[in-house]
Amino acid sequence: MRTVCILILCWLGPVQAMYAAQTNVQIDSIRQLLRTPHPDTTRVLLLAQLAYEYTQTNPLATIAYGRQALRLAQQVHFQRGECWALIRMGSGFREAGNYPAALQVGLQGLHAAEGLGDPELIGRALNALGYLYWEQGNSRPALNYFLQSKRMAEKISNQKLLTRVLGNIGNVYQQLNLLDSALYYLRRGYTLDLVNRDLVSEVGDAGMLGNVYARLGRSGLAQYYYRRSIKRAKKPHITFALCRSYLGRARLFEKEGGIWADSALQNGRQALAAGQLGHYPKGVLEASQFLATAWANRQDTAAAYRYLSLANATRDSLFSLSKMAQVQALEVSDRLSQQELAAEQEQAEAERRQLWLLAALAGALPALWLLWRNNRLKQHAYHQLNRRNAQIAAQRDRLREALAELKATQNQLMQREKMAFLGELTAGIAHELQNPLNFVKNFADVSTELVEEMSGKEHEVASSNSIGQEFLTGLKQNLQKISQHGQRASSIIRDMLEHSRSGPGRREPSDLNALTEEALLLAYQGFCVKNPEFKATLTREYDPGLGLVPVIRSDIVRVMLNLCANSLYAVLERQRKLEACAATTGYEPTITVSTRRTTEREVELKVLDNGIGMPESIRTKVFQPFFSTKPPGEGTGLGLSLCFDIVVQSHGGNLAVKSKENEFTEFTVRLPS
Incomplete structure (x- = not known):
């Protein structure tokens, strides 16, 4: 059986060398071999090779055949076949954009190869x-991994x-912008590609040489390598090389x-088409x-x-927070496993030394001195191992405490941010309270005058019931208005206390139109108190059929307050810039707030402004904690981060932003209903 495996591997080598002309023939040949009887170990190697042949054209097929190879190898306890299957599956997951799965399978393949002590498999896994x-x-x-693989x-x-x-x-050196080193290694790699007739590596290195020469300003050489890469990669459709070379030319x-403007767009579209066709x-x-x-x-x-929407959707699938967290968790888990393995190896080594000492004890008396000395060494090793274990345990305890x-x-930062919001809204709330309290005072004064007038004209009231009835009716109406506006002031204070309360709230069916209107007015009034000369146009587009939505009222109001406050700040900044340039003609600060039901199970809230907007470098960071574009002392950098936590984590929704510099910014909140 070992002879058959060796023959299969020898056959697979030249197959890879003729990749460009015989890709389909190779796949058909491997499938034909799989239809004929072979030992299970041979079938494992054939399935692994079939998975490899699909890597650059259909990574999903690579994953499927890799899994078949892995299952069969595990059934027949073929460890070398398991390693090959894991390495091929890792490549498939990587090309398909599932980086956490690729990392997990790749680490398993590396550990399995190290367990076998096979240098070739170890080098492949490291690469x-x-x-x-x-x-x-x-x-x-x-x-680091590439240099280990090279050695x-x-x-x-x-x-x-x-x-x-x-x-x-x-x-990697090209990615680090070390172009001289990049050119050195790419030239060496490209020369070996031609010598070994490795088409996949050849077209990839040619495309990267084009990128390096482009960055060095040598456009002629860059175009030469791009054209060569595209020409060689077209027939077998090697996706990654076509994408890179078309994109480099674009x-x-x-x-x-x-x-050349039209050529740039044409090559860009060809790069996109190649990536979509090859699931890259x-x-x-x-x-x-x-x-x-x-x-x-x-x-x-x-x-x-x-195209930006397509890019955002693709980036979210590749580099979402959850996927990056999975990758980091796998890295930490692997490091801890390596530490535990090292500790187990040290303990096993100590046990082996102990057994050796016991065997020496069965010898002659002259070995007693050596036994005593080695016993001391064993005790010292045990002490070191215990200290190491204690250090590891202490590190774990410190990590838990941290x-x-x-x-x-x-949690403290979230509470402080709430209090910061409350402080910003105090001016608006005070302004809002002033109106009902003025009503209370005015009507109280009028009622007092009416009572005094009735007291002075008591005899007239007795002689004319109609006049007395009129006074009493006026007094009653004034007292009712006093009660009404007093209740309104109490409601405002209650909402203020609700905003300042710490801890998670309870979801209640709520009118999002009313909550949005309340947040917009409070934000605008508070902003106008701090900027008395500021005026803006507020546009509402509320969906009358929105219905009640279960939300935490205070949290959603806080989200909309923050978004409205940011929009007001953006339009004021643009107005100031235009005034500084004496170019304010035609500009009117405008905030548009809208609600609508997108599906039976989802509603949408939007805040749109025509303010200063944001470049892409800022837009990608706005939801990061402590990131702020406001001057020191005006922003904490936590507002949008906490809004993101409230919408995504507390409500299971989505918070997105679109913006164009000096034109507009639009925040979209989607909530399950």
């Missing part, structure tokens, strides 16, 4: 992990692995402008981002918005 980190933009860990390939003289690794090292044409999310993301920017530069906002402190600090 795959390095590529995964490079795709995510984590250059330092990627470079392993050189140790066993594996030229096929070395040609892949050298180009990958060049990719960026080069866009930079040159003029007559990272390529789709980069191509759609380029097209969105290109159309925006051409003032075609509809096309720019369409986590508890972090959660407590977060």
